[in-house]
Every structure is written in C-alpha cells, then in structure tokens.
Amino acid sequence: MICTIWHLSFLNMHAKKIKFVALTSYIVFLAVVLLTATSYGEKSVVTDVSTLQLALCSMVGSIIAIAIFFQKNSLNFSAVSVWVVLAFGCAFLAMDDAFMYHERLDKLIHSLFGWEETRLSDRIDDILVGAYGLLGMTFILLNRSYFAFSSRFINYAKSAFLLSVLMVFCDSKGFGLVDGLIPIMHHLEEWTKLLGGGCLFVGMLCALEDILKARKLLFY
Template sequence: MSVRLLFVCMLLFNGILVAAASADGVTQQERLQHFQEGGLITWVSALQLLAIAAVSARLSRLRYRMQPAATRWFNWRAAFVVWAAIALGFCFLAVDELTEIHESLDQSLHELFGISETGLTDRLDDLLVMLYAASGLGLLYVYRREIGRYRTALPFLISGFSLLFGSILIDTLTNRPDVLSAVLPPSQIATFSFNLAVLEELLKLLSEGCFLVGFWAALRTVSHKLS
C-alpha cells in the first residue's frame, strides 16, 4: 500500500469512527461510553499501537540484516536498535492503553506518599503520559541520524507528536472540572466537556495514524533498498 493511500485511509477510518461513536446514543452519557476507559476507542487505539509496533519490529529486522555482522552486537548506536526500542515502546503503550498503568501509578503515588488528591496531583497521570511522549522524542533525537534517512516519514512523525501533545493538553484540562468551571457557566460545562473528550480521543487516534504512516514510509524505503 502506498504511503498516501494509507494516510487517507487512516484519516477516514479514525474520523468516521469518532463521528459514529460520538453520535451513538440518545443522551450525552450514552454517547460518551465509547470514549471512556475500556470502551470502543480504547480497543481501536490499542490495535493501532500494536500495528505501529509490528511495523517497527519489521524495520528492526530489516535494518539488522543491513548492519555489517561485525557491528551488530554490543553497539547500542546500531540502526536496528532504535526500531527495536520503538517496537517495545509501542507494545508497552498498547498494554498501558488497555490496563491503565499510568492511572494505577497515579493512585499508587498518592498512597505511597500519603498525598491528598488535589487538582494538581490528580493530574500526575497526565504528566506520566507527557513523559512517555518526551521519552519518545528523546529516543528519536538520540538516533536522529537514522531517523533522518527517511525524509518522507518526517512530516508524519512531526504531525504525530503535535497531535499527541494536543491530546495530552486537552486531557490535562478536562481531568477535573475545576478549569472549565472557572471559565464557563455551569450550564455549559457538561456539553463542553463532552466535546473536548471527543476531540481528545480524535487527536490521539490521528496521532497514532500519523506514526503508523510515518513508520510505514520508513519501512517502504528500507524494503526498496533491499529489493
């Protein structure tokens, strides 16, 4: 499949999915069920994360074959290492998506240090997700020479991180009603929260789609070199 076709498919799939999910139900609460933890969107997100991991693992195998035998081992800067790390990272993110690891860490930190939950500490899970994203950026920076080989992938990776940080920002704002209640009248908070929740999940799914397309573009480049 071409990179452009995959990109269009991901846009249409995620856009239609979110639109359909947000319209499925009579009440706002019924329509929100698909966007809650363990709902339809969670499972689709996890599948997309696993697809990214699979593409990255394939890239790692191909780059390993291209690596001179003498430099394959004990060389953490080898090209295949970054793709293996990315594959493992996205596998972890898929597990986190389904099991809410970052949510559990948030609660554990409160219990461990005896911290009373406040508007700030209740957003620790959002900070952890931000650290996930920052770690990904750091990894790509360390291996920027390898990543820079794939010019066609770079716009998708940049878009993916931009959408991801937008999703995290919205999640941070809507984690509790304190921010919205400070700027909106009570009658508008529920509707605004629902719209932001839908937008947050849409941005998250689109960011995953961009990562998948970007790594697919890199995979096509490597495959063509080997063919």
C-alpha cells in the same frame, strides 16, 4: 530497455494510487470510529483502536529492525538497537492503553503518600502521558541519524508528538474552563489521541517502505 522503463513507471504510478486510496480509507476509518463512538472511556472502542494502532507500530518497527539487520555490507547493530527500542516503546504504549498503567501508577502514588485526589494531584497521570510523548520525541531526535533514510517518518513522528501535546492539554480540562467547554475538550482529547497514533503508524509504514526500497525489495 524502453519497455522496462515504461513498466517501472506504470508500477510507480499504480503504487501511488494504491497508497493514496489506502491512506484515504484509513483516515475515513478513524473518522467513522470517532464519530460513531458511543463513549470515550478507558474501555471504549476508541481505546481499542488506539491500542491496535500502537501494537501495529511495534510490529512494523520490529520488521524494520529485521530488515536493517539483514542489509548486506551495512550491518549496524546500533541502528538495529534503535529500532528495537522504538518497537518496544510502541508495545509498552499499547499495553499502557490496554491496561491503564499510567492510571494505576497515579492511584499508587496517591495511596503511598496518603494523598486525597484533588484537581491538581489528579493531573499526575496527564504528566506521565506527556512524559511518554516527550521521551519518545527526544529519543527520535537524539538518534535522528538512524532515521535519516526516511524523512517522511520524522515528519509524521513530529506530527504525532504535537498531537500528543494537544491531547495532554485537552486531558487537563477543568482549569479555568466554563462547564460547556469541558465536553468539547474531552472529545478533542480522544480525536488527538487516535489521530496521533495514526500519524505514528503511517510514519512507520513510510519508514518500512523506504528501508525496503533501499534494499531493492520493492520495484517501484
């Protein structure tokens, strides 16, 4: 019994060190990507990494849904559905990043109504991106009982939402700003975009760890 307790304690300590190193490495990776990026356009490496993060979020969300589906004596189709919807939402955001759906919709709206692009009408795509974040956070809050098993996920999701709000604000650059501040806002927009996706990804991994612990598939 003593040996078992010592072994579990050792595994727990070892796992914490691994997670700390992994998280630190991931933060360093994001910082390197942002600091070495030669451009911040829609087809830049920053967008590629952001797309990858969201695609991984979708994959992790799908795994969580599968884990819940196979839980013994606690099959809950509502919980499975919630995580499937969340995974689908992340997949949509990844595709939006890759194929610029919000930009295309912005141009379509201008074309349909015969609008000329102005400083105000050009903010339609910003509103769409803001709506994505608001819809996602509202979905999580309305279904928070299905995320209660992982308070860490909820906290990271809140951080991701706040960063997305800051991203939209930074993307609305040009309103009352002196020219010297616009490049700074543009850089800050990309930082918040990538770090927000990073928060969501880490939160999804925390949720996956918590659900696997609940199923006793992790032994620390």
